[in-house]
Amino acid sequence: MPNELKDGQTRLGALIDGNEATPENRVTLERRENVAVLRVPWEISGELRAYAGWFAGNTHFGDDPERTRYEYEVPNELWFRDKDGLVHLIGCRFVRSTSNLHSGIGEIQADFVVFDKNPRSESFASIKGLRSSVSGLRSWLNTTSIQKSSSQGEDGLLDGATYELKSPKPLAVEGVAGLTLVPHWKVALEPGAVHLLDELYVQTEFEEPRAWNDHLQIHRGIRDLLAVSQWRSESITGLLAKQDEDRFGSNEAWRTVHTDRVDAAATEPQNSRRDLVAFSDIGIKGISRWYEMRDELSRAIDPIVSSRYLSQAPVETLMSQAGIGLEALGFLVAKSDLGMTERQAGAQNYVERFKLIADALGAGLVPFDIDAWPQAAADGYNAVKHANRTLPDLPELANCWRESLLIFRCWVALKLGVEKEVLADRVQSDPMAHPYA
Numbered sequence: 001m002p003n004e005l006k007d008g009q010t011r012l013g014a015l016i017d018g019n020e021a022t023p024e025n026r027v028t029l030e031r032r033e034n035v036a037v038l039r040v041p042w043e044i045s046g047e048l049r050a051y052a053g054w055f056a057g058n059t060h061f062g063d064d065p066e067r068t069r070y071e072y073e074v075p076n077e078l079w080f081r082d083k084d085g086l087v088h089l090i091g092c093r094f095v096r097s098t099s100n101l102h103s104g105i106g107e108i109q110a111d112f113v114v115f116d117k118n119p120r121s122e123s124f125a126s127i128k129g130l131r132s133s134v135s136g137l138r139s140w141l142n143t144t145s146i147q148k149s150s151s152q153g154e155d156g157l158l159d160g161a162t163y164e165l166k167s168p169k170p171l172a173v174e175g176v177a178g179l180t181l182v183p184h185w186k187v188a189l190e191p192g193a194v195h196l197l198d199e200l201y202v203q204t205e206f207e208e209p210r211a212w213n214d215h216l217q218i219h220r221g222i223r224d225l226l227a228v229s230q231w232r233s234e235s236i237t238g239l240l241a242k243q244d245e246d247r248f249g250s251n252e253a254w255r256t257v258h259t260d261r262v263d264a265a266a267t268e269p270q271n272s273r274r275d276l277v278a279f280s281d282i283g284i285k286g287i288s289r290w291y292e293m294r295d296e297l298s299r300a301i302d303p304i305v306s307s308r309y310l311s312q313a314p315v316e317t318l319m320s321q322a323g324i325g326l327e328a329l330g331f332l333v334a335k336s337d338l339g340m341t342e343r344q345a346g347a348q349n350y351v352e353r354f355k356l357i358a359d360a361l362g363a364g365l366v367p368f369d370i371d372a373w374p375q376a377a378a379d380g381y382n383a384v385k386h387a388n389r390t391l392p393d394l395p396e397l398a399n400c401w402r403e404s405l406l407i408f409r410c411w412v413a414l415k416l417g418v419e420k421e422v423l424a425d426r427v428q429s430d431p432m433a434h435p436y437a
Contacts, residue, residue: 003085003115005031005258013082015040017075023047029080029087034260038080038089038108045102055097055106074108077125088114088124090212112212113258114241122243124255126209129242131182131201131254132219135234135265136226138183138200141279143168145185146198163196170203175288178204179218205242216261218291223263224305225290228409229277231432233308235263263309276409276426281418289416296336300329304408315394316384319401323350323381326404329411330356350378361410365424367433368403377404398436406432 005011010030015038025048028039042051044061052061053070064070074094080087091111097104114124138144145167153159167183180203188195202222204215219236226234239257282289294301304325307318330353334345337356354374361370380400383389391397406427413423427433 001084003087003117004256005029005036005087005113005115007031007033011080011082011084013080016079016081018077018079019071019075022050025051027080031258034264035109036089036113036258037095038078038092038110040106040108041103042097042099042106043103048103051106052104054108055094055099055104077123078108078110086116086118088112088116090114090124111259111261112241115256115258117255124241124243126211127215127241127243128207128209129203129205129254130212130215130219130257131203131238131240131242132236132262133199133238134202134219134223134226134236136230136232136273137181137202137222137234138198139273140226140229140275141171141181141200143183143200144198145183146196165196171284173284173287173291176218176221176291178206180205181222201240202236209243221291221294222287224294224301225277225287227305227308228412229275230273231308231405231409231430233263235265237262237265274426274429274431276413276423276430277416277418281422282416286416293412293415297329297332300325300332301412303328304405315398315401316391319380319397319404320384322401322404322408323377323385326354326357326377326408327381329408330354333357333360350381351375354378357407357411360414361407362420365410365420366403366406366427368435370407373403373407376400380404395436402432402436406430 008031010028012026012028015025015027025040027041030037030039040051040054042048042055044052045063049063050070053064053067053072054074056072074092076090076092078089078092080089089108089110089112092108093110095107095109097106099105112124145165147164147166149162149164150158151160165185165187167185170183171181173179173181182201182203184199184201186197186199188197202219204218216236223234223236226232239259239262240254241257242253242255244253277286279286302325303321307313307321310317310321327350330348330350331345333356334340334348334353335342351374354377358370358374363370377400380392380397383391383397392400409432410423410427414420
């Protein structure tokens with residue numbers, strides 16, 4: 001059996017906590033939707049006494065009144081082993097415990113679950129490398145590792161096809177330490193079927209291990225750039241982690257990772273892309289510039305981009321998030337572009353800040369009155385922010401949010417190097433260009 005954990009699957013095995021004094025414990029590892037749960041038996045007395053402290057809370061036991069004899073927190077890193085292999089659990093935390101007077105079962109969840117190909121016990125608390133798949137990235141880069149050629153018979157009908165599997169060279173993103181975009185192909189065999197998989201990894205790799213979130217923050221940068229370009233919920237899926245060196249030049253060093261800290265899988269768009277920011281416009285240098293912008297303007301970019309992933313958020317929330325981001329953007333632009341001091345920039349009102357953003361776009365780019373937008377956006381933002389303001393009708397507020405979002409996305413596109421004439425043409429077919437009824 002492969003070393004994996006499918007939704008609904010339960011595995012029975014041994015728990016390893018890195019403490020030789022702790023007795024062996026038979027536990028189960030199961031998956032519920034996108035969450036892996038480790039279920040650990042414990043006893044007040046007996047062989048499994050050492051585990052009771054993990055789930056005791058503030059309880060004091062008679063054999064350890066000073067709470068110094070046993071561990072009273074779930075270890076950050078645990079290992080699970082059964083006949084199918086070794087599983088690393090990183091970022092472990094107590095969830096709940098059910099018990100009677102003498103024994104119980106505690107539940108533990110982990111931030112990251114790594115499935116090892118070999119029965120080793122090296123730590124994955126931090127990692128040297130991380131690979132992910134980001135929906136929409138391969139089509140945005142317009143790259144493929146599978147080339148198809150076909151032939152026709154004398155009757156003009158297709159009588160054969162040849163597939164060549166050859167990956168283009170990886171694209172290192174200069175200026176972003178450790179980041180590479182890696183085209184890849186894979187062949188999956190099934191009885192009666194051969195699947196050719198055209199893949200593209202976002203890869204971060206460093207000589208020394210780094211925290212998982214340090215890696216993921218870089219991966220989210222690619223996802224967020226694509227989200228801004230199409231205003232579509234792109235997703236990070238299919239994680240692979242690397243800790244040791246790949247001595248044989250293969251992919252054996254990369255282990256499958258399961259976590260609930262990445263996105264639900266987004267479907268690949270079936271129609272042609274409608275990007276405001278195309279890779280052909282900005283190239284690798286534009287991607288580097290995007291990461292610079294994310295660092296410099298995080299107070300402006302993060303609230304707006306994160307709102308794309310607020311499931312079923314009401315329009316009041318969306319307008320609030322847009323207003324927070326645009327308010328910060330206007331403040332930062334006043335300092336960087338106009339040379340204002342922090343005090344001068346802070347003294348500007350919303351209309352003045354929003355006008356700085358609108359002025360960068362100029363006339364003729366968006367299909368609505370850009371001169372009227374700063375006041376309308378300030379009114380909409382104030383209305384949802386202050387309880388003593390009257391909320392506009394929902395269609396009016398939704399259109400205010402839509403216009404604000406489109407202006408933000410256009411501002412980003414221009415800063416990344418998209419020509420204004422090209423951008424103006426793309427805006428016409430963008431969903432945000434059309435008013436709500």
